[in-house]
Amino acid sequence: MNQPKLDLSPKVSDEVRKTTCYMCACRCGINVHLKSGKVAYIEGNRDHPVNKGVLCAKGSAGIMQVNAPSRLKAPLKRVGPRGSGAFEEISWDEALQIAADWLEPIRKDNPEKLAFFTGRDQSQSFTSLWAQSFGTPNYAAHGGFCSVNMAAAGIYTMGGAFWEFGQPDWDHTKLFMLFGVAEDHDSNPIKMGIGKIKARGARVVGVNPIRTGYNAVADDWVGITPGTDGLFILSLVHCLMKAGKIDLNYLAQFTNAPCLVNGDEKSSDFGLLLRDDDGKELVIDRATGKLAPFDQKGVKPDLAATHRHAGISHRTVMQHMAERYLTDEYAPETVAEKVGISAKRIRTLAGEIARVAFDEAFELDQEWTDFRGETHKTMQGRPVSFHAMRGISAHANGFQTCRALHVLQIILGSVEVPGGFRFKPPYPKPATAHPKPHCKVTPDSPLDGPHLGFTHGPDDLALKEDGTPARIDKAFSWENPMSSHGLMHMVISNAYAGDPYKIDTLFMYMANMSWNSSMNTGGVMKMLTDKTEDGEYVIPRIIYSDAYSSEMVAYADLILPDTTYLERHDCISLLDRPICEADAAADAIRWPVIEPDRDVRGFQSVLCELGAKLGLPAFTNDDGSQKYADYADYIVNHERKPGIGPLAGWRMGEKGLTNGRGGVNEGQLDSYIKNGGFFVEHIPEGANYYKPWNVDYQDWAVGMGLFDSPQPYLFSLYVEPMRRFQLAAEGHGDRQPPDHLRDRIKHAMDPLPMWYDPAPDNKSEEYPITALTQRPMAMYHSWGSQNAWLRQLHGHNPLYLPTKLMRENDLVDGDWARVTSPHGEITVPVLEMAALNENTVWTWNAIGKRKGAWALDENAPEATKGFLLNHLIHELLPPKGDGLRWANSDPITGQAAWFDLKVRIEKADPQSESQPSLPPIESPVGNDPGDLVWKVGK
Amino acid sequence: MTTLPTSTQKKLGLVIDLDTCVGCHACVISCKGWNTENYGAALSDTDAYGANPSGTFLNRVHSYEVQPAQGEAQLIHFPKSCLHCEDAPCVTVCPTGASYKRVEDGIVLVNESDCIGCGLCAWACPYGAREMDAVEKVMKKCTLCVDRIYNENLPEEDREPACVRTCPSGARHFGDFADPDSNVSKLSAERGGMNLMPEQGTKPVNKYLPPRPKDTLAVPEGDIDILAPYLEPVAQEAKGFLGWLDKTLEKI
Amino acid sequence: MHPAPSVIFFTVFSGVGFGLLTFLGLGYPGVTGFTAFAFFFIAYLAAVGGLISSTFHLGHPERALKAFTQWRSSWLSREGWCAVIALLTMALYGAGLVFFDQRWELLGLIGAAFSVLTVFTTSMIYTQLKTIPRWNSPLTPVMFLSYSLAAGALLSGQEPWAIILLLIASATQISLWMQGDGAFARSGTTLATATGLGPRGDVRAFEPPHTGTNYLLKEFAFTVGRKHSQKVRIISIVLMAGIPILFLLPPFSHFLAALAVASHVAGALASRWLFFAEAEHVVGLYYGKR
């Protein structure tokens, strides 16, 4: 045999630079291998707390992202009509001057005329500071159309949410139940976790109308009818309560189940919790039979107590729950047909949950002390864990459904315990420890406080003196009183309608609002291009920052081209969405591992400059000079309050470097770079479970600067703030909702989870099929399509139909179908899928592209065969005949109800292109078809 | 050499776990990235931003639906790269000797400088594991990352294939099947590792772990439900429930 | 399989060329001098032309010489050797006939044998592929050989032989088609064995690994031909054997003979197109295609 001699140890690269991936909110650590200064290969960073070395397809394809021909090259000024895509390149000086000329007068006269909205921004604490300093109340990121139901329900109920703010205890859980997740923000950790628990033989249950991805590997698949999870979950709650399979100890000690609800129907406090003079919730102590504040040392809260006073019975939350959930309304037999799961299966699932939670319970030999001062010898494990995301969140009943799921977790005693669900710092943190929304505008001055936050009653709403919404998106108004993340999806339509008021400049950052991130895509394009009678655009000015030639670029007047993620500084901060793990606090940076080869600038650095140019206090020194040279300067030198900055690692303490609290350290970024781009501080053993009640954890968190003082609290099975809104709707208090909203508020703001069916509002009688989207694991929204490798995986998207609908409509693979919703119509290619709920159709999200965008050929399959469901979705519900148009949103949080989309399907003639097919936009970066032979080191 | 070695010292290969593969394509892209930059010619993409993009990949993830006789349809994600067959027909058909199976570890490789691009090896492979690069016109295939697994420029722990290193769900395992104590041999033995197309007689080294039984909680109507005792009611309605609560709390 | 014109052209013309060389080697027709030159010219034109065309199919024809190295295991390599030996011996033998008016019989026999072997080795390249059940049959070499010899007989003016061989070629071809139609099913390779998922239930291909196309799909998942296969089969048999036999029946005429040859070659090209176009590679199963 004469085999060729191989070089088995070729040089891999000249240098490895470690930074953070950007292709989704998971923010994995990456090793960027460079050859001759160019990116040669990207792999996961093994030391990184998030991904521990693994990397998803998008992360590995980063090299094609930073070299995509679609990258914007220089600032652009619109020269053609809006929407045409005709631009000329201008200098940064000119671009900044234009922006300043537009914004300066607004700030002087009426800062609310600026609406500044960002997409899946990873620098929200920074962008919000800018907006606050500008003085506009109109700031939010994408959370409102994304998953605010999940986030808000989690925080109001238990002081933290799934999303990426918590995780199952992958090391101990034995039953993992996943609701409505295709990919999520925590994508690599979820995959690692599923792999890990399956290797241990733990059971994974997927509740999802579609059986792909995680749901395909799930041991059991529950192909639920979309929009009915709340009912299903409450039926599980029914079964578990009825069988007494609930953790009474946990409920009594750590939740508001034993808290007493004011039963005095005549009182303006009716339905609120009884509190002592210090505002502490009251319970009945089983030892004494007397009222006691919940946190009194030695108190044994009584779950079953009734407090009779002045002829009125005040009953515990637990009693209210029993009354509600034990009724036959939630019996499996009652709900089975609606949810599409047999009564027997519901019982079996409940039985399995009970079996694992209680028969497979275990204890960790770890002493800990709770906030009442009681020391527990061990930690009680409940190895059942849950996770959920947009499948339950992106419905108009999503908030209550998410709440229902948290209630299920809590009655099992499986939150923050071994084997259950665990928070990642800075969570847990009660809703009351978050800011409240601020909206007070003063010309030429900053806003009175942060824009977003958590309302606890009518007083916290963002209303003007006259009771109208203070914000352009009507967040924190009576239409959606607990809209903690704002309502980005309503900004353009409200601004267009001038309701609640007109604005002058719309300033947006990384959100493809004229395409895949908007509802009613065609309508939005019209709103962005429509003119008034005097020939002005209805939305007069639009400034936009993107890094790539997206569909949205064509609809802006001024483009501020951003760098790509390997070319700039970024900060993944404990102040917004950090990279923590349940056992550790962690944050991270990005830094320019390569230099841009175009005339582009990091957006945050541009804001530093623009902020100074506008004289915004947060960005200007006393002498009027620019405060932060660039974003890196801000990251290092900004302090939220003394000792607390964007980054928690390597701060300057009295005796040298320290973590958490500490002064500014000029060498901080270098320390991060040396450490691989991130910082981790582990939670001490014994402090890492029972966090909301564990004094060791609370003390550690204070030390780290996560809070200023310990914040122990009870989980809210019963969410009191919701009751306050109900009370207002019932006529109490001086802040009163408009009459047309009273009934809805009374109904929707139920402080105990309930379920209502959003389908009839979407005309389910005429449109009986639910149409869903899922994120492909290998694509990030619209950006994947410009990636030469990824677009080969998902270059177009068929509509998947269940076998039943294929047969009924006489369809075979490759046929075309017309899909009609109450709002619109699309014609698209179909494929059959058997592992699918039989009244559900679906497609991959955001694969369809506008011709001319993303530097793709106009005949690219993304543009000819690809399509969006967004054409079928409207930001308003179909008219109900009451003369009003109701938002297609959750009535509590305003979360966009993407997944309530109802359609009808019929066979169509074969088409040459998916319909609607829109005319191409001009590409500001040219096209680059042709072959790609990529090899950096030759 | 075109003839196959009578035996190889090691049998390096992969175990792919169909029970945990979530179909994320991470392995596909990390393979593309590594092999574009490393062994042999770059993996090209023709018409990369055009109407008909087509590129060379050494590993691709399929998906299949399985309809059991009873119960719900299942979906299985199915990654596929070269199986490094013991009786590799792709090797014996090669007229130039460019295709060969390494004696020391059984890796099947293409020596690109000898390859005339006749395509015959791809015809002979039942698994579609070989792709002719459209620009370089040489046959490309999975190298089992031969330039990683022994690479002294990489830290010890990174000396494994790129696809294995990156797989988030841990569905890919690399090792020596000649060693009965290796992780891959044991996994394959425990979980019933299967050969693809055994009737083709290729004796693949790579093994696939079948998905575990699914939907076992979906007991057919009427069967005895072993979980029923866990839901034995303690009360029928709220009143009774409170009584039970009281009693139970008394005991704690 | 993708019916690449270069390969269709190659197999048909090298078959024709080596078929004629076989007859020439055996001494039919017993010509010398300029007539012999004409016959050899035609034979070489076809054989060498075919072989050259086959290199169009190569990614790196400049490395074609490397293909001679693996004669111990590779039929393609063996084919190369046989072709070169056949062409060299026949060149010597032909030189004898053309320039020296000599018929070196042994050389002719060797040349004829290697010509036949060349066609056989060519056929074995396809026959050996278990991955393409339709080809993986002893009838494949018989078909290739009978086509080649029939063409040889036709071109060398051996009318009775030509008629007999054309009939044999037709019979083999028809049997190969009939046998081939069930071959994939008989091979036992199915999506169930391909995925190993058969024991769990009915397996159906769901999403392909990518929405675009790739080398494998272009090369192996060619389905256009099959719709028309019955039509092409009839046309090809008629052209390949029917018309030539008809033209051979009347007294010999150069014109009719030329037409017969032309018709045969057209028929052979059609059937060879079908040979590829109809062939289903097992890899198609993975893509839900065959």
Ligand SMILES: Nc1nc2c(c(=O)[nH]1)N[C@H]1C(S)=C(S)[C@@H](COP(=O)(O)OP(=O)(O)OC[C@H]3O[C@@H](n4cnc5c(=O)[nH]c(N)nc54)[C@H](O)[C@@H]3O)O[C@H]1N2
């Ligand atoms: N690869 C990749 N990762 C991403 C993103 C991306 O674009 N690509 N986007 C990021 C962003 S911004 C977000 S918000 C997250 C979203 O992460 P996910 O929430 O996982 O996102 P979706 O893909 O919308 O998945 C929704 C799932 O819910 C299911 N579903 C829909 N309706 C119902 C229902 O009524 N009940 C149940 N039980 N299930 C239902 C759908 O079938 C689908 O599987 O992903 C983030 N991560």
Ligand SMILES: Nc1nc2c(c(=O)[nH]1)N[C@H]1C(S)=C(S)[C@@H](COP(=O)(O)OP(=O)(O)OC[C@H]3O[C@@H](n4cnc5c(=O)[nH]c(N)nc54)[C@H](O)[C@@H]3O)O[C@H]1N2
């Ligand atoms: N039908 C349907 N529609 C949906 C959803 C759904 O499930 N179904 N999901 C909704 C959800 S949850 C979300 S979050 C939205 C997401 O929608 P978008 O946030 O609009 O999604 P992207 O396509 O990621 O668009 C972001 C823009 O950011 C740009 N960008 C990328 N990198 C950079 C950078 O480094 N700097 C700058 N400045 N810009 C950059 C991209 O080019 C792109 O134009 O979609 C929503 N739309």
Ligand code: SF4
């Ligand atoms: S999951 Fe993927 S895209 Fe998201 S940060 Fe991690 S590697 Fe990047």
Ligand code: SF4
């Ligand atoms: S899988 Fe195919 S390419 Fe790999 S060794 Fe086996 S036959 Fe050869």
Ligand code: SF4
């Ligand atoms: S394509 Fe290359 S490796 Fe394959 S058989 Fe031909 S020469 Fe050998």
Ligand code: SF4
């Ligand atoms: S072993 Fe290496 S070459 Fe083979 S599939 Fe994995 S990454 Fe690709």
Ligand code: SF4
């Ligand atoms: S990386 Fe792992 S989980 Fe993802 S497709 Fe590949 S084998 Fe499957």
Ligand SMILES: [Mo]
């Ligand atoms: Mo999102």
